Amino acid sequence: MRSGSILARMLMSGSPAMSLDWQTIYNHLDCKSRADVRGLGLLGAGIPVCYGGIGGGLSDLCLLFELAGERLSPLPLFGHLAVAAQAILAGGSEDQRQRWLPVLAKGEAIASDGYCPELRIEDGVLVGTAPNVPHGAIADVLLVSSDIGTWLVETDQTGVALSEVEGNDSPIPTFEIAFSGASAEPLFDHDKAGLALHRSGYLALAAIAAGGTRRCLELAYQNADYRWVSQIAANYLSAQIVVGTAAVALETGAIDGNVLLHHAKARAGEALLDSVRLLSAEPARESGLLETIYDLATGIENLMGPASWHRGQAAIFLAASPRPDRSDWNSCGRTPYPDHARTQNFASRASRAR
Numbered sequence: 001m002r003s004g005s006i007l008a009r010m011l012m013s014g015s016p017a018m019s020l021d022w023q024t025i026y027n028h029l030d031c032k033s034r035a036d037v038r039g040l041g042l043l044g045a046g047i048p049v050c051y052g053g054i055g056g057g058l059s060d061l062c063l064l065f066e067l068a069g070e071r072l073s074p075l076p077l078f079g080h081l082a083v084a085a086q087a088i089l090a091g092g093s094e095d096q097r098q099r100w101l102p103v104l105a106k107g108e109a110i111a112s113d114g115y116c117p118e119l120r121i122e123d124g125v126l127v128g129t130a131p132n133v134p135h136g137a138i139a140d141v142l143l144v145s146s147d148i149g150t151w152l153v154e155t156d157q158t159g160v161a162l163s164e165v166e167g168n169d170s171p172i173p174t175f176e177i178a179f180s181g182a183s184a185e186p187l188f189d190h191d192k193a194g195l196a197l198h199r200s201g202y203l204a205l206a207a208i209a210a211g212g213t214r215r216c217l218e219l220a221y222q223n224a225d226y227r228w229v230s231q232i233a234a235n236y237l238s239a240q241i242v243v244g245t246a247a248v249a250l251e252t253g254a255i256d257g258n259v260l261l262h263h264a265k266a267r268a269g270e271a272l273l274d275s276v277r278l279l280s281a282e283p284a285r286e287s288g289l290l291e292t293i294y295d296l297a298t299g300i301e302n303l304m305g306p307a308s309w310h311r312g313q314a315a316i317f318l319a320a321s322p323r324p325d326r327s328d329w330n331s332c333g334r335t336p337y338p339d340h341a342r343t344q345n346f347a348s349r350a351s352r353a354r
Contacts, residue, residue: 044105052102069211076135079112082204091193136175151184170299216275235271262314
């Protein structure tokens, strides 16, 4: 087990909150109290210990979000951990990291994110609308991004107005937030922040989709829909493998992570939607649960876009990648993933976490 993993830090910590195992975390992923979330230490996942977190990398976050997807967790983990915290860590100044990351890790503030494609800056304040802000109703601070910059916006001000998106019953509820003269703090390095939030954010959504597919597999067993078990199991394993491989590639830089990232987003989203479709062929014994899983699938697709677009992006990145010299087999390397053992470790850890 890697010393930097979340699980290792929990086992090595003397704090009662950090001496929990993955099963305990899984059992608490459906809690709704911020106090319960603080007690588990989950809001510090992926944040380095030096900033008050419990450490961990993309692989650890993927495992956490897969469990959250399987549990259909309503906790505000996505925007808080995968987007805001990672963007601040990558693109914030040292002063911004020191001020914001400990606050987020302790749960003293809940963060979320919003993309504003037509955001404007007028007299030093923000004007525009973020159409899909996950858990926007409980967010204390928003990471607002556009093509021109990335800012931190505190929600407790007159220039921020929130409205719920109609017909959104997903475990990851989204809200529309309008900025009309909102004060904002720009992050130090927009490019690094943007790269980090896209990579970790989309990878987290893919991991959530993989977890939702795992829940479909459990539902198929419970309902004795055995004719679908093998296909849903294949959906789950393919999603888990591609998500874990993308996480390792992005962490190590061993191969082009952008290609695998888009493949992970496409495959995991397809796996979840296909599994829900299979279970919907006949009335399920837990139709309410199946509807919740379907709402999760559509919510994920709304946040990260359709699979067809991601496959197109993967093709673009692949076409732009340099080709190895295949005249000499050894120049290509006999192992396609130099750190393949870590990918296998990710899959085995996920299995032990059930």
